[in-house]
Amino acid sequence: MITLYKYRPFNDYLKPVIMSRKIWFPARAKLNDPEDLELKLVEDVDAEVYHQFLLKKADQESWPRKHLKYNLKKGFTPKGDLTSEAKRTIASSQAVLQKHFDGLGILSLSDKKNDPVLWERYGDKGKGVCIVFKMELSEYLLRVDLRSGKNGLKL
Incomplete structure (x- = not known):
């Protein structure tokens, strides 16, 4: 309780x-501060989080090793930073999640x-x-x- x-x-x-x-x-848009409960995936997801996400997704969806290797390569620079493509993927996911989240009552x-x-x-x-x-x-x-x-x- x-x-x-x-x-x-x-x-x-x-x-x-x-x-x-x-x-x-009310929906998030009706709150007194429009930035309240705004998703911040682009700011929150770093290379380690994205790496863990890819590993988990590969495991859940039974990706072939080659497919995982390809996604890891296109997601990270040689220095281990996120690529522009990975950042676009995160931003796209954020937009989809925010749209669904905004339909919830809070x-x-x-x-x-x-x-x-x-x-x-x-x-x-x-x-x-x-x-x-x-x-x-x-x-x-x-x-x-x-x-x-x-x-x-x-x-």
């Missing part, structure tokens, strides 16, 4: 949430029970409410740690 919190202003949108005991999961919750920053930002400067959610852990819950800087989804 996990307890999570949603800080909200006390407004007309709150009454249906309380009355119906249901809450809206509910941002906190594990902090009484956070002054969250009250200030989302709870109408402390005049709003904090809705408590008690739920079982689920594969549908994804923990995202937001730190200073860009709030992308780091894989």
